[in-house]
Structure formats: C-alpha cells, structure tokens
Amino acid sequence: MTGSTVDYISYPYGGPSAVSTEVVRVLESLDVLSMGFTMRRGINDDRSFEHPFLLRRVDTNDAPGGASGGTDWRSTSRER
Numbered sequence: 001m002t003g004s005t006v007d008y009i010s011y012p013y014g015g016p017s018a019v020s021t022e023v024v025r026v027l028e029s030l031d032v033l034s035m036g037f038t039m040r041r042g043i044n045d046d047r048s049f050e051h052p053f054l055l056r057r058v059d060t061n062d063a064p065g066g067a068s069g070g071t072d073w074r075s076t077s078r079e080r
Contacts, residue, residue: 009036010057016040024053 009027011019019038027033035052042056049055061067 006032007034009033009053011036011038013039019054024051027053 015038019036024036027036033053035055037055037057040054040056041059041062043058044055059066059068
C-alpha cells in the first residue's frame with residue numbers, strides 16, 4: 001500500500017490467550033515479520049530473542065512520570 005515494509009507487530013490484545021503458539025507458527029511461516037510485542041510487561045534479555053514473536057514491552061504508564069507514578073523503569077521487569 002505504501003511501499004514500506006513492516007518488520008514488527010504489536011499485538012493489540014497480546015495476553016497469553018491472544019498470542020498462542022498457533023499465532024506464532026503462522027507469523028513464522030509467513031516469513032515477513034521479525035518480531036512481535038505482547039502485552040506482557042517487562043524487559044527483554046538475550047534469552048527473550050529465542051522467541052522473537054513473544055517479546056515483552058515496557059508500559060509507558062509504569063515509566064517515571066507515567067500515569068502509574070512509576071519511579072524506577074526496572075520495576076517493569078516483574079511479571080504482572
């Protein structure tokens with residue numbers, strides 16, 4: 001449509017029930033995207049990239065100054 005490529009997907013409702021192994025298999029088979037970001041909050045490490053379509057994200061509400069009143073971005077690494 002625009003002539004640009006899309007490398008990443010951010011699942012709008014990326015909880016465990018929305019991003020199944022079936023979804024990951026389909027994305028991998030399309031061989032179009034490189035990564036997918038779920039709604040799981042946290043920081044990714046080297047091991048996270050073993051499953052590039054199941055990456056965590058940092059919620060800006062948890063960041064310092066965000067709506068949740070976060071003061072330490074590292075607190076987002078905990079599972080919620």
